[in-house]
Amino acid sequence: MSHGVARAALTAYRIAGAIAYPLLGPYVGWRAAHGKEEAGRRRERYGFAGAARPAGPLVWVHAASVGESSAVAPLVRQIAAQNIQIVMTTGTVTSAALVRERLAGTVIHQYVPLDLKPSVARFLDHWHPDVAIVAESEIWPMTMLELGRRRIPQILVNARLSDRSFRRWKAAPALAEALLENLSHVVAQSDIDGERYHLLGARTVSVAGNLKADTSPPPHDPLTLRLFTDAIGARPVWAAVSTHAGEEDIAAAVHSALKPLHPRLLTVIVPRHAERADALEKTFVAKGLKVVRRSAGVLPGPDTDILLGDSMGEMGLYLRLSEIAFVGRSLSAEGGQNPLEAAMLGTAILSGRFVQNFRDSYQRLLKNGGARLVQDEAMLRDLVGQLLSQPDLRHRMISAADRTVGEMQGGLARTMQALDPFLNPLRLSMGLDGHGDRTGGPR
Incomplete structure (x- = not known):
């Protein structure tokens, strides 16, 4: 696949999403009726905010489901300890419950917007994240392209690529590169994962180990x-x-x-x-x-x-x-x-x-x-x-x-070290203006 064909494929994806956007209401409603969405928060899937944006630098952390949410919870706490605001998105009801249980008062939770330009743009227009951190293997084309267009640094942490995913992306190398070139840094779980991302076109890759080894054991009553x-x-x-x-x-x-x-x-x-x-x-x-x-x-x-x-x-x-x-x-x-x-x-x-x-x-x-x-x-x-x-x-x-x-263990410290070049400017901005107010208009 040539770069021109890859760009055309991404354009077609965007157009298909725009066509499908008005038709998604019944689908999201069906999911809510079957307990796969919180009925009262369906609008968040379209990018409508369920909370006000706080003042100061803000990091967007996305963890798709329970496993990813649990893995990044210690990372989220360390970022929040630096007085950096966090909006955290998840894609499932169970992961939302985990965030409420383990990160209450630490993050603002939202459901991740659908990977369609209107939803993603609406989400970004409200939250204005300074940095986007995504866990493990979530690659959403429209979200990545929109973040790239707005020059918002994107970092993939605890990154892994299964054999099946690697084969699929390897079959379309130009498409993979067109997406992965938007990533500012990939922090991989293992040498194999790091090499795979590098081969597919990620520019900056490091290996930190598995964040899950630094998490606490599952809680119990x-x-x-x-x-x-x-x-x-x-x-x-x-x-x-x-x-x-x-x-x-x-x-x-x-x-x-x-x-x-x-x-x-x-x-x-x-x-x-x-x-x-x-x-x-x-x-x-x-x-x-x-x-x-x-x-x-x-x-x-x-x-x-x-x-x-x-x-x-x-x-x-x-x-x-x-x-x-x-x-x-x-x-x-x-x-x-x-x-x-x-x-x-x-x-x-x-x-x-x-x-x-x-x-x-x-x-x-x-x-x-x-x-x-x-x-x-x-x-x-x-x-x-x-x-x-x-x-x-x-x-x-x-x-x-x-x-x-x-x-x-040790992946958390190595991941925080990899994130430091992206978090340090946010800490400096708070020191320079007293509170780091970043609630201005769209970029």
Whole structure:
């Protein structure tokens, strides 16, 4: 693809967006009706502000979903500690709840505007960000082009590129370069990610490591944890978390196979998408398993087979109930899920082979002995059984996982160092004019 064709493609994208813009109301309304949008805040998706812009320098931080929001939370706190105002956008209801819970009083939260010129322009006209910081792999063409046109520095932090995304962008190198040339700096998670962004046309790339290693473990309610641990007692427990379709059936089969050897076995299953819980419960019951759902507010009894974790924001609870965790989207689905939360919370980690989205984390965990990969249901059954029967092996894996997280820390400090050339002018502006008032008209 030539540069001319790439520019034409971006122009066509902009025109298509302009045509579609008047037709998006029903789509956003449908999402609100199904709980995927906050009905009272739908206008934010069109760039209409839900709050006034504060005086002084302002940074726009965008984190698409829960994982990205959690990863950048410590970064956001460090920027806010410099008296720099922050408007933080997310794209999901669950990530908005996380921001309210962990960053209340630190940021102004808004839903990210749709990647259409009217929405993006309206958002930027109101907020006038001095710097835009985007987490991980969010590449929205119209947003990037509009920020570039306004000469607002854009930095991609904790950046990663999956194998699939890299192949897709590599097939259109001119288009990739036309977008990535708008980035002032890419702060990558790993050497592989950094090299990929460089090959695709990013001008300035550095490697800082994974911000997730510098986050706090997922929170939990101590009283709730005590109620569950008292109810479970000394029963053997293992967990399958962040599971995708097919993996819950595998976990249930593993439970049934191991129960004769561990008669009091409890299996905790936490699907990635809680809305699948009704169907999963029916499937488990049809297999003769006794199920307790977290959303029902009932504690597991002595004869409970499956604790179905169908609540939001309680991964910290579920992982604290077991010392063995299978991390999903890795056997019947591809890409993997973040294993570092499980590593932080004292579990021996098992996963399928398809973990390319978290390659660096898994490579480190495997090297240290904190994680093991399984090829199929039989191998998962054997390893879970081995870990249940051999506490010494289980605790060696737990210690290795914890050590791995410690070795991976430091990404936050390195990322802040990479951001300093963009934040320092904002600090200087506050010193020069007393308050750094930047609420003037459009640029």
